[in-house]
Amino acid sequence: MLALPVQADNTQIAFVVHEKLPSVEQLLQKTAERLDITAELRLLNNPPPTGWQSYAAVVLVGPQALEAWSFAESPPAVAVFVSRDAVAAVSSKLASALYLEPPLKRQIALAKSILGADRPLGVLMQDKSEWKNSGLSSLPLQQSLVTPYFVDQYENLNRALLDLLKNSHALIGTYDTELYSSTNIKNILITAYRQNKPLIGPSSAYIKAGALATTYSDIDDVAHRLSEMLLTGLKEHVWPDADYNPYFKVRYNQQVGRSLNLLLPDAESLASQLTKDEREH
Template identity: 30%
Template sequence: MGNSSRMTFFFIYTLLRRGLLLACLLLATPAWCAEILLTAAEDGDGVQAFAQALAQQRPEDRVTFKPLKDLPAPSRLPANTRLILLDLPGLDWRLQETQGPPTLVLRISRLQAHQRLGTTQPPRISLLWSDPPLDRQLRLIANVLPQARRIGVLYGAESEFLLPELRQYATPMDLEIVPQRWDNISDSRPLQTLFRNSDVLLGLDDPQLYNPKTAKNLLLSSYAQQLPLVGPNAGFVRAGSLASTYSDQSDWLAVLNRLLDHPPATWPRSLYPDHFKVVGNPQVARSLGIEQVDESSVAARLDEGEKRP
């Protein structure tokens, strides 16, 4: 083989080696980065902190936040965008058109979705529920108040649709749901009727029933009847209910991180976060003569129960 032939051979050989090395590197690293767009009607510190936390969690992706007022119609956004809505105005805007990028909706409760969507499921939209799942709340009651069997539930016109599901979860646990409609929050008689027939009150995340105007009446009546109130959310525990499960920002970031690792076509239509915590009110427990809730221990037991087949 002549010198020129050998040089040509080694030149081609070197190019092949470099090409194979480049191919291996391309296979070992992500082939693309996702365009993740967060939006909300209000551009506050909390929203910015959430967007920054998500960006830090996903350094390979391009994570941006834009106020809702600065966005075009949903159908005019690039199809490869992964859209995350952080408030209800964002969902109302997204529902204006069926066309639009795959969308994850945060901070929406079952009741809020039912008000807007009924039983329909819009395509390419996944709802991540903000209210505690009913079965988890019932298992919380079973853990902290094992003697309770009659679960009193106040409901209104907007939250009545949750009762069949609640009964479905309660039956295998040998719990009885005692429902009481409360249409006039100025009338305490439905409360008194429910308290007489219940061992514990489970609060649904219905802002018509559980709000700053009703909190004093509900909580004082609960103390007077020595009847614990569980839920409806972490904020109400701080106001004076006994305990609740809840998911915070770190829990939601974990959920988003998992979903964004997969193609949007695989996203569920709706989802409760796998990650959650338990909050209890020690002062309320003492006033009701109940053992203080061990938040981390109870959360671990509930989590273990959910992982069982």
């Protein structure tokens, strides 16, 4: 692997965590190797004797680290494995961030690639403010064939879901842990499959539960993008804006695909095509 030296040999970065996990250790190792720097894993409650300022930058891993971090006298802080909503609350204090979830546009592109570009799709959301923040509200509904259904405009979640499924070929899941909670997801999936309608997304965690497909970024993808962000910030002193990860893969639930009689495209080829389309637009 080609190493990208940041600056002096003594450049150190701290990966700050609420608890030590193997996945975080992998992320640290892969990022450090890419940048040819020294990196340390530190618990939130265990700062170095010389203080956090002894590091060139800190990587806040996960929502607990982000929420508990004191930005006073802090080196540049980059957050990973955090949602866009969590970042929005402290965005002015962060140097940069890499969102955990895939963008809604990407999930819609995935659905169209599997089901066909002319199929109407539905997105379930709590209210209109979420739709405005999705980046899709400016597109004419007839042109995009994507219609939002707002739960707060219905008697309950099930009524909104039934209306969506009646008019759509698939439900596009959003990264909303309240809407797609463990309590709701079983009902959402059962209701959707009774009408032979698949759920796309919201994330890789839902594939095992019964979602048909999703895009997702694994540890290698996160290390790839994080190393680019750190390289730019530490070397050029210009930090990239908080954003979604441009590196990702496609994952299917093959059993669900067979039950719906769908011929699923090759996952690796589809991820490459979606990446190419994003870069061109």
